Amino acid sequence: MNDDTDLERLHAGLVDRALGADLLDIAYRTLDSSLGTLLLAATPEGVLRVAFDTEGHDAVLADLAARVSPRVLHAPARLDAAARGLTDYLEGRVRSLDVPLDLRLLDGYRKEVVASLSQIAYGQVATYARVAELTGRPRAVRAVGSACAHNPVPLLLPCHRVVRSDGSEGGYRGGAAAKHALLDLEARTLHHTRT
Known part of the structure; x- marks a missing residue:
């Protein structure tokens, strides 16, 4: 096996263990779009953050770790439905998005x-x-x-x-x-x- 495959396998195992032990508070993924690369982050309750390239994805993740939980992990599966919906919206195929949201960053x-x-x-x-x-x-x-x-x-x-x-x-x-x-x-x- 090559190093990339080993790393992917190790990461997948880490995600599975974190999910199984209920240790994953914020999952994130990126999405290439017509607006640039978007960062999507979600808690078990719903999408918590959508960030543009201009915001600095590392800075957004650090802010989420400080404000919500340091248990943040690249775990794209939690955001697959949101990513598909955003892709369909940005490509003009749908007019509304019905994904669960977590608005705890606002009050x-x-x-x-x-x-x-x-x-x-x-x-x-x-x-x-x-x-x-x-x-x-x-x-x-x-x-x-x-x-x-x-x-x-x-x-x-x-x-x-x-x-x-x-x-x-x-x-x-x-x-x-x-x-x-x-x-x-x-x-x-x-x-x-x-x-």
């Missing part, structure tokens, strides 16, 4: 805002002010912007659909190009479906 109003993002329909946008209204706090526009900027599961809870009051796209955790690409994908998919 208070930020959690309320991020959870409300699922109300913005595919191919539609809402202003920060509109999202503030949806949460019952019409004056909390800045807080909505902050919550969107800290959304730990972009794509799964679509903060890319939140735009400025003047209609400009505004900022995005994955960068302006990623936000534009996502909005364009949804607009093209809707247009293609209607014609």
Whole structure:
């Protein structure tokens, strides 16, 4: 056997033992996509984090280890369904993703805002002010912007659909190009479906 095969076998055994002993708190994997390589991390409750290349995957994993649990392991199987769903979404085959989420990285109003993002329909946008209204706090526009900027599961809870009051796209955790690409994908998919 070669070194790579031995290493893969050892890693698979480690994952199996960690799962069997209930020692794996956070599983992660990467996903090559049209937006670059995405990092997906999940607890047994659901997807905890989706991170873009620009965020630095090692830094994201270190943050998860510090904030949630140091028991983090590359164990892609836990995230296979989420990875398939994201691939289908990014390739325009599906319009919604139904995967379990773990929003423990958020609390208070930020959690309320991020959870409300699922109300913005595919191919539609809402202003920060509109999202503030949806949460019952019409004056909390800045807080909505902050919550969107800290959304730990972009794509799964679509903060890319939140735009400025003047209609400009505004900022995005994955960068302006990623936000534009996502909005364009949804607009093209809707247009293609209607014609």
